[in-house]
Amino acid sequence: MPKAQAIPARKTRIQSRNQQAILDAALDVFSTFGFRGSTVDQIAAKCGLSKPNLLYYFRRKEDIYRALLERTLANWLAPLAALNAEADPVEELTRYISAKLDMTFERPEASRLFANEILHRAPHIGPFLKGPLKTLVEEKAAVIRRWSAEGRLAPVEPVHLIFSIWAVTQHYADFGVQVDAILGKRDKEAIRAAVLAILLRGLTPVR
């Protein structure tokens, strides 16, 4: 059988170790230089594999990139999905914003990876935006709208509130260089307090 040499279906120990190492290295590289700006050599060097060896696990550069995006997409949705319609609105939003900030602080590379992808017109994850993401946003927007209607939250445009939360929280990762240039040393808790104040100020309904 003239079969194209492929990665075996059966997952060996070596395989998962190396794939993991590759993805970790790739996240660093891709998030800093973008897809086109990164080279396979760079990634290979970073995880201590030879280039052909790396390409044994991921046949094409783009495969690494896609795997990386997919690996992070679920994590991306999780905090928003966790927004609980039954709990206290302001507390829920506080928790959501705080969780997003935690992601920003702990995984700024992941944030930058996405930012890069969206900035370049989302050539790889277009369907994800129009599909699962849109659905989830609409669902949670409905929750927020209901909160307002019930008088448990001040009136607010729900989708734009979500956009604003994304924008502000991710700003500290995506534009981290700028933030650091202006702020000097970074105080995470000060950022958290300031961001929560700005985004949630006045959302507590007047009773």
Place this chain on the structure above:
Amino acid sequence: MPKAQAIPARKTRIQSRNQQAILDAALDVFSTFGFRGSTVDQIAAKCGLSKPNLLYYFRRKEDIYRALLERTLANWLAPLAALNAEADPVEELTRYISAKLDMTFERPEASRLFANEILHRAPHIGPFLKGPLKTLVEEKAAVIRRWSAEGRLAPVEPVHLIFSIWAVTQHYADFGVQVDAILGKRDKEAIRAAVLAILLRGLTPVR
């Protein structure tokens, strides 16, 4: 004289026309594909010049990119610089946010160009961030802080307010693909109203 062929100092009509065309085309290309992702051929094709001809005006690809950044830096600072300490705080902030949104709507490519540059760790404009930008931000932060101290504005962390304004307004340019995927058709005035409400809600001081 073994002189390197250089662009003449004297500026001819053809020169300014072509340089202008090159920069316009380059803004489109660079903002979509990033520095590394763009090719000189692409830019040349877009403005109807041959590659060597283009390189007659800008000897290196990077020269185009830098010229482009420089051409836009001033515009970038203008709206913030215009923040007037004497006028009404909420009105001034409203005007600032509105002006930023206008830039987002009218020149999203410029916004994406900067976003890309910052995202990639600002390899070309690092000094600008730590210099003029930082200075201006600190100056205007002082203005906002004074507003709060005088009771003309609710207490707010000024620098983070500025970051939030940048983040939210630029979001509609930088993440435009995502916004459009979720919102469908775009209503600029609805965006303006929603953004102003979210960012300024509760900043009017209680009297």
Place this chain on the structure above:
DNA sequence: TTCATTCTTGATCAGATGGTCAAGAACGGT
């Protein structure tokens, strides 16, 4: 130990891309 499968790599290739060069065409002041 045996041996099929899995893993690793040096050498190499093809295409893309930034940049050069020399020569010719167009321009514009006189």
Place this chain on the structure above:
DNA sequence: ACCGTTCTTGACCATCTGATCAAGAATGAA
């Protein structure tokens, strides 16, 4: 009309980079 300057271009080059391949090394189940 003349001629130095400015502008334009086809051909070309060196390098980078994604990807391939064949052959050898390690692994692990029997």
